[in-house]
Amino acid sequence: MRTTRRQLLALTSAFALMPALCGARAQSAGMQLILLSDLHSAYERMGQLLAAIEMHVAHSGLPVAVLINGDVFEKGNVVASRSGGEIDWAFLTALAQVAPTIVNIGNHESDFDADLRHFTARANEIGVTVISNIIDARDGSAYAPAAAVLDLGGMQVQIAGIATDAINTYPADTRPQITVPAPAAWAAENLPQVFTDGAAHVVLSHAGVVPDREILAALPDGALLVGGHDHLVLEHAAGATRYIHTGAWSALMTIATITATGTAPVIERIEIDRAAPLSAALADLIPAVLAAHLTPEETASVATLEAPMSLGETGRFAARAMAETVGADVGFIGHTSFGTGLPAGDVTVFDYNAGLRFDGKLMRAEVDAATLAAILAISNQDGDMPLESRTGDFLYADPTALADKQSYVIVTNDWGAMNAAAYFQRSDLTFTEVPDLRVKAIVAAALQR
Missing domain, CATH: 3.90.780.10 (5'-Nucleotidase, C-terminal domain)
Known part of the structure; x- marks a missing residue:
């Protein structure tokens, strides 16, 4: 499914043009992207993950943004389901206060509310930018911009979001409301309109490895393709382009350091220990919500x-x-x-x-x-x-x-x-x-x- 130029401009006119970080850090050479995928309401590590992000942003010395490649929520987590994702929303709220934060819609963002418009609106209200190529089947409009732009470390970063077209993986009551284009075909027809020379290029693809192989082959050299949906941990090099998967369940924090456009990012993985201290933003909330919603059984x-x-x-x-x-x-x-x-x-x-x-x-x-x-x-x-x-x-x-x-x-x-x-x-x-x-x-x- 091809997005028309008019529709793409409508999607990207809502491009969240993130402001450059102020002060001396904005003049630093390079930037870092903290990359996460498939969090799935992993409360056993979510507080520890937030603490690790806070610590990294505070000591990085470079401008940092956080990119989440889909599936923040998990309906199978009874606490998340009963509380409407209270902990997850607190996590996203805290993240947006720490660094510019972008979420690409996955197949679990409507686990607690069938209408993805509600997810996008609430995320935007707390300062999180949502991107997606999913179309609302009810009226043909976009649920969110297809891409976003960040200005970090003296560079512009252009970020596109692609969803999985495996419709049976979305909640049943969401399926009639969405139209999802074939990922590789959408990328081939639309990424040339999103990506321009002189910028760093990032694709958040929640489509999975099989379509990602086709997307990878069509990317400009030096791009970063972040995969999700398959819950893998991998890094693959193709010239200066990197294709990575960042694991799932808040078990890893992946950091991509980009020092110049068109050059290969340096990838670092940090394991999140479930025994580590929690962020103060979630340290009291997580046990309180668990206690309120878990039964003795x-x-x-x-x-x-x-x-x-x-x-x-x-x-x-x-x-x-x-x-x-x-x-x-x-x-x-x-x-x-x-x-x-x-x-x-x-x-x-x-x-x-x-x-x-x-x-x-x-x-x-x-x-x-x-x-x-x-x-x-x-x-x-x-x-x-x-x-x-x-x-x-x-x-x-x-x-x-x-x-x-x-x-x-x-x-x-x-x-x-x-x-x-x-x-x-x-x-x-x-x-x-x-x-x-x-x-x-x-x-x-x-x-x-």
Whole structure:
């Protein structure tokens, strides 16, 4: 879907032309962008993330802006849902007071209110600039400008926002209200109107790795493409252009330092420790909101762990537990079934639901050795692998001591089976339901052993 020049000008006339930071810092050579994606109401680290941003801005020595590439909210977080994202909105309010802040609309911004116009209006009221290429299907207008411009460190930064066109990932009551163009096609037709010579170019794409590969190929050298939606951590170089993903669930703060237009940004990642001190802006609010909205059942313990489990460890543990429970050779489960890892000590129901986001039925299939090898080759993409080999959606698996056989039994959750073309990269698998078993109960029981 092509945005007409008149429509694009209408979108970008609302370009939030951020003022240059005042004083000596505005004269510094270069600037820094703090890049975040897929926060998903991660209250276990949100206060710590804000504290890290505040500290960095205070000591950077360069002008700093914060860019959030979609999915601030998470409907599956019962506290966020019941409070209407009270903590998230406080986080955004505090950010806007610390540094210029831009949010590209993802597929979860309407988790608590179906109308994205309400999100844009409220964000603008607290000083956050919203960008998006999503169109309101009700009247054909834009929900927000397609791009924004910042003046930082003596440079102009032009920032475009692209959404995912995977409509089934948006809340059901939002879907009839939105029209989302194909990401790569939109970028090819519209970015030349957004990006001009002599400026730094940034694309916030919440479309995922597969369309991002096409977008990357069309960008001017020296651009920065920030990916999201797939909850990955990666950095890929193409000339002076950089393509990065910044993780999810407030686990990382990624910093891009740009010293001159057209030159490759320097990328730094800072891990956010859930045990670190919280920002004063959220230190009292987070426990108060949790206490007000969590029930005794949700604060009950699911299991006690001697050591924390990382995100990847949690995903592979779940896949192994599924396989062991049904006697399958290998278990598979989609990576975005998980938000974050599990903490050491008592794991509450609330913690557990942040780790394993979705429940579901178990589905099994029989595959030959060649098919299993092909599936395993594209599993566990949370490690280093070439960009051209990435599939976006991927499966966690923990195959151990596989016997040499002609056929194998695999098990997955129903979401993985329904979306086998995306997760398994094939449509020739025949799954049947394993009766009377659910993913969350299986994994919880395994944690207790």
